[in-house]
Amino acid sequence: MNKPELLYGERSSPDFARPESVLDYAATKALALDNVEIFYSLFEIPMSDVLRALPASLHPSIPAVLCTNFWKATESPFGPFAFAYVGPACRTGIKPRHMVTRAWCDNPVAAHYLLTHYGFDCKPAVIRCGESYERIRGQVLVDGKTLLDITTTDCVPIVGGGSVKYSPPLNLCLVDDRPLFAQLEVGYSFKRVLRGSLAAPVFDAKATGDIALTPSYAIAGTFAVCDVQLMPVRFAVDLTVSAEEGGAIKLKR
Amino acid sequence: MKFGLFFELSTPRPFTTENQRDVYENAIEQTVLADELGFNSAWCVEHHFLEEYSHSSCPDMFLAALARETKHIRLGFGIGTCVPEMHSPIRWAEKAAFLDMLSNGRAEFGTGRSSTWNELGGFEANIDETKRTWDEFCRVIPKMWTEERFSHQGTNFSMPERCILPKPVQNPHPPLWVAVTAPGTELDAGDRGMGAIILSIADVERVAPRIAEYRKRISTCEPVGEFVNDQVAIANWMYCHEDGDYATQKGNELISTFGYMAGQTVEISEAYPANNYTALGLLGSLRPDPNAPDAGKKPPASGLCFGDPKHLVETIRRWEAAGVDQIIFMLQAREHLPQQDVLASLRLFARDVMPHFSDQRSTKMAVKA
Numbered sequence: 001m002n003k004p005e006l007l008y009g010e011r012s013s014p015d016f017a018r019p020e021s022v023l024d025y026a027a028t029k030a031l032a033l034d035n036v037e038i039f040y041s042l043f044e045i046p047m048s049d050v051l052r053a054l055p056a057s058l059h060p061s062i063p064a065v066l067c068t069n070f071w072k073a074t075e076s077p078f079g080p081f082a083f084a085y086v087g088p089a090c091r092t093g094i095k096p097r098h099m100v101t102r103a104w105c106d107n108p109v110a111a112h113y114l115l116t117h118y119g120f121d122c123k124p125a126v127i128r129c130g131e132s133y134e135r136i137r138g139q140v141l142v143d144g145k146t147l148l149d150i151t152t153t154d155c156v157p158i159v160g161g162g163s164v165k166y167s168p169p170l171n172l173c174l175v176d177d178r179p180l181f182a183q184l185e186v187g188y189s190f191k192r193v194l195r196g197s198l199a200a201p202v203f204d205a206k207a208t209g210d211i212a213l214t215p216s217y218a219i220a221g222t223f224a225v226c227d228v229q230l231m232p233v234r235f236a237v238d239l240t241v242s243a244e245e246g247g248a249i250k251l252k253r
Numbered sequence: 254m255k256f257g258l259f260f261e262l263s264t265p266r267p268f269t270t271e272n273q274r275d276v277y278e279n280a281i282e283q284t285v286l287a288d289e290l291g292f293n294s295a296w297c298v299e300h301h302f303l304e305e306y307s308h309s310s311c312p313d314m315f316l317a318a319l320a321r322e323t324k325h326i327r328l329g330f331g332i333g334t335c336v337p338e339m340h341s342p343i344r345w346a347e348k349a350a351f352l353d354m355l356s357n358g359r360a361e362f363g364t365g366r367s368s369t370w371n372e373l374g375g376f377e378a379n380i381d382e383t384k385r386t387w388d389e390f391c392r393v394i395p396k397m398w399t400e401e402r403f404s405h406q407g408t409n410f411s412m413p414e415r416c417i418l419p420k421p422v423q424n425p426h427p428p429l430w431v432a433v434t435a436p437g438t439e440l441d442a443g444d445r446g447m448g449a450i451i452l453s454i455a456d457v458e459r460v461a462p463r464i465a466e467y468r469k470r471i472s473t474c475e476p477v478g479e480f481v482n483d484q485v486a487i488a489n490w491m492y493c494h495e496d497g498d499y500a501t502q503k504g505n506e507l508i509s510t511f512g513y514m515a516g517q518t519v520e521i522s523e524a525y526p527a528n529n530y531t532a533l534g535l536l537g538s539l540r541p542d543p544n545a546p547d548a549g550k551k552p553p554a555s556g557l558c559f560g561d562p563k564h565l566v567e568t569i570r571r572w573e574a575a576g577v578d579q580i581i582f583m584l585q586a587r588e589h590l591p592q593q594d595v596l597a598s599l600r601l602f603a604r605d606v607m608p609h610f611s612d613q614r615s616t617k618m619a620v621k622a
Contacts, residue, residue: 005265005266005267006266006513007266007304007305007517042524042525044374059517060517061517061518061519062302062303062304062371062517062518062519063302063370063371063374063375063519065519065524089519089523091516091517093512093513093516094512094513094515094516095516096516096519096520096523156381158526158527158528159528159531160531162531162532163522163526163527163528163530163531164522164526165520165522165523165526167523193526195525195526195527219370219374219524219525220524220525220526222526
């Protein structure tokens with residue numbers, strides 16, 4: 001029997017800029033944050049676009065999906081901070097993930113921690129995220145320009161957290177001088193969850209990744225208040241090894 | 254213990270006419286052989302937009318083809334999706350009765366509601382309502398078969414009085430089933446007096462408590478149909494070969510291929526949190542098994558039927574002890590195995606495994622008091 005065709009990312013690994021972030025994966029303590037507000041949204045995007053954006057070490061979800069995720073923590077070891085990221089859904093083996101294509105943070109100390117411990121290469125930005133009587137809204141502004149403005153309206157409560165699944169983000173960073181996608185695993189303890197109708201009044205596709213990914217269909221927005229535990233990175237995916245032959249690598253401390 | 258086949262009709266890329274046709278034709282050939290060998294049933298899923306994983310969007314047509322190629326084997330919708338954006342319950346009643354007519358009373362009707370964004374999102378279904386619509390479909394479809402004329406004013410479905418045709422051959426009607434993927438759905442099946450098709454890639458011991466609970470619930474059920482279909486079927490995998498190690502290796506390849514295909518789909522809980530999808534469906538259960546106490550690690554799979562005949566007899570004995578009435582086997586994944594190997598596996602199973610389970614139980618039909 002002929003080897004079947006498989007659906008993998010088509011972007012060659014040299015097309016990815018060598019990451020500047022170096023992962024400190026020796027860390028063994030989780031970062032605990034209480035009462036974090038998470039505004040997580042999913043859009044469908046054209047499959048042809050996501051195949052151009054993903055490397056061969058990842059394969060896409062079907063249908064192709066893009067997420068935006070805003071976090072606002074009012075208390076943390078770094079003081080209050082908010083961060084946001086964008087990226088297409090992907091799979092490592094059979095596991096659902098998101099490949100982060102752009103991230104922002106409004107607190108330089110928090111940004112450094114996110115960079116060194118989880119590989120988020122956050123750009124400085126003004127990040128607004130919050131819940132009002134009529135909608136959930138997340139915004140990213142850089143130099144006064146709005147790059148992202150995501151809203152969710154007509155929210156309904158979701159009972160418990162069992163219905164909510166956030167796919168772990170993958171950040172391209174240097175691990176022992178190798179470009180790897182570091183996988184952030186987070187434990188969530190949900191206190192309140194809302195789901196509503198999603199819209200993106202502003203989505204600057206060119207500012208959210210090297211390859212423009214433009215939402216074509218809004219799926220849903222979810223707003224949650226939860227306690228989170230950001231675990232030390234345990235797994236990574238080699239940018240240069242095809243998904244068929246690679247998959248997740250367990251980092252050895 | 255009875256045995257059947259379960260078809261996803263998974264198809265390798267590229268989606269050429271030849272590749273797609275081979276999948277259909279091979280599945281028909283497998284069913285014809287299974288009919289000759291004494292297998293009890295052949296089931297076909299309904300799925301939409303699931304690239305590679307399942308090109309089985311019209312199970313009624315596939316089953317109609319089987320009806321004319323076979324003589325004895327029962328033919329099951331495994332399952333028909335009870336979501337109004339995809340089907341009217343009238344159409345399901347018509348299709349199942351039509352199949353019953355073409356097969357001379359061999360139709361089984363499985364029901365479900367889908368668990369992927371691919372499908373529910375693709376049809377722009379009201380995801381929050383699927384449990385309610387499934388329940389309403391299950392209650393009206395048997396009446397469409399048994400009442401000469403039927404009318405209904407419901408929550409998600411209404412119709413003026415009409416005679417829904419044809420009426421089924423089986424009296425009072427084809428057996429009703431529910432596909433059980435998420436834990437807890439077996440209770441919904443039991444409460445309604447419907448058979449449970451438990452899709453399982455897991456340990457026998459992990460499924461056994463769910464079967465026991467199903468039996469409890471169905472003993473006090475209020476059946477939605479005219480009779481109680483007190484049956485548990487396990488949808489499982491099978492590859493039988495004289496060389497047990499070889500069979501296990503090939504079986505693991507099937508599971509791996511299936512996992513790759515299933516892994517690409519987008520589960521509802523991944524995309525659209527909803528109160529009626531609190532547990533992962535089958536596809537999501539591959540990542541990881543929701544029943545596993547050590548969820549996140551590779552699920553054990555002692556209930557899979559990969560091995561030599563002796564091993565399969567032992568495995569099936571354990572399913573039998575757990576209270577399973579029939580096992581319906583998936584045989585392929587994206588045509589990974591050559592067709593001749595699949596046919597040889599069926600023949601070997603029929604020759605060396607099935608005779609150990611010759612005490613075939615007839616379908617239970619406890620007519621509603």
